[in-house]
Amino acid sequence: MAEFQPAPPETYAHIDALRREIADLFIVFDTTLDYPEKGYLRFRGRFLRPPAESFDTLRRRFEAHGYTPSVTEEGETVSLIALPVVFTPTNSRWVINLVLYIATILSTLFVGAVYETGDLAFALRHLWLGFPFSFGVLLILTAHEFGHYFAARHHRVPVTLPYFIPMPISLFGTFGAFIRLQGPMNNRRALFDIGAAGPLAGLVFAVPILLYGLATSDIGPIPPNSSFEGNSLLYLLAKLTVFGRILPGGGIDVFMNQAALAGWVGLFVTGLNLLPVGQLDGGHVAYALFGKRARWFYWPVILGLGAITLYSYLRGIFVPTWLLWMFLIGFLGRVHARPLEDVTELDPRRRALAFFTLAVFFLVFVPLPFAGAG
Known part of the structure; x- marks a missing residue:
């Protein structure tokens, strides 16, 4: 049996120092030392003011002693945990971001040129032909990522510039982009703002680009044994708005430019990001809105994607997209980003916007990305 190792004397000195620092903000009922070898300090009690108003001050005081505060509910009391770490952002190399962005421009130009000409070799020599696709996709992705970026900066969360992922041998020319947060978020309000800002900002550009593209595209008979893009509710409504009819229908569909x-x-990428699980944007929104209850979305999402996969297989239009996502969610979908102060709930305005953001998921999600004409 391992022997109990008492905490070093300086740890108890830190307890006294932190108790003095929080005396005007937090009433301490009792104090415990969690994991003595790591030095986690836990103060149980209650705040004298709303945590959202106190936390910034609390964090500055803790960081002066080499700690970061974390707040959770613990039964009828609040648990204030002093984590023996201070999050210091590292300098990011913007040159890497720029190189990846230029490479993504080239890869989306190539995919657009192939879509326009149907000839790989010709497209490679005439990349400029893919400008409309490249411009549209990168405008949407850039708006999405900088929505996250500026929301993070607004909440003083250290964050890197976006990393774009080029993928010329793919249907989209890119695997999307991501930013890397270099520190935790203070509360659920920051979590929601950062999570929702990306997809909502991207949607602001995606819808006009889609409507313009549809208005300048042709409709006609669907060739036999061909495949066409799947519908989301918003895409279906967009075609109804532009063409005045449900498409595809009667053997007719739009030939997208x-x-x-x-x-x-x-829209498709926005739908993927808004799946309400794990570290995805939708997972951030769900946790900000429902807290720990957000984990209830895990199995419905897994089972829903499984049902879509089975349905597509029975229809003879099997697409492995959702199998891959089921695999990824199975490993990563249970873990949510939790803010340091996990007590304060969303204010009414953010709560309404959070429900709207989750509703957007149902509008833009494409159950069957590709379908066959038969």
Whole structure:
């Protein structure tokens, strides 16, 4: 049996120092030392003022002693945990971001040119032909990522510039982009703002690009044994708005030009990001809105994607997209980003916007990304 190792004397000195620092903000009922070898300090009690008003001050005081505060509910009391770490952001190399962005421009130009000409070799020599697709996709993705970026900066969360992922041998020319947060968020309000800002900002550009693309595209008979893009509710409504009819229907569908394809890709990517699980944008929104109850979305999402996969297989239009996502969610979908102060709930305005953001998921999600004409 391992022997109990008492905490070093300086740890108890830190307890006294932190108790003095929080005396005007937090009434301490009792104090415990969690994991003595790591030095986690836990103060149980209650705040004298709303945590949202106190936390910034609390964090500055803790960081002066080499700690970061974390707040959770613990039964009828509040648990204030002093984590023996201070999050210091590292300098990011913007040159890497720029190189990846230029490479993504080239890869989306190539995919757009191939879509326009149907000839790989010709497209490689005439990349400029893919400009409408590349411009549309990158405008949507850039708006999405900088929505996250500026929301993070607004809440003083250290964050890197976006990393774009080029993928010329793919349907979209890119695997999207991501930013890397270099520190935790203070509360659920920051978590929601950062999570929702991306997809909502991208949608602001995706919808006009889609409508313009549809308005300049042709409709006609669907060739036999061909495949066409799947519908989301918003895409279906967009075609109804532009053409005055449900498409595909009666053997007729729209032949998307590059701008319309870019808008469709924007909606598709937004739908993926808004899946309400794990570290995805939708997972951030769900946790900000429902707290720990957000984990209830995990199995419905897994089972829903499984049902779509089975349905597509029975229809003879099997697409492995959702199998891959089921695999990824199975490993990563249970873990949510938790803010340091996990007590304060969303204010009414953010709560309404959070429900709207989750509703957007149902509008833009594409259950069957590709369908066959038969």
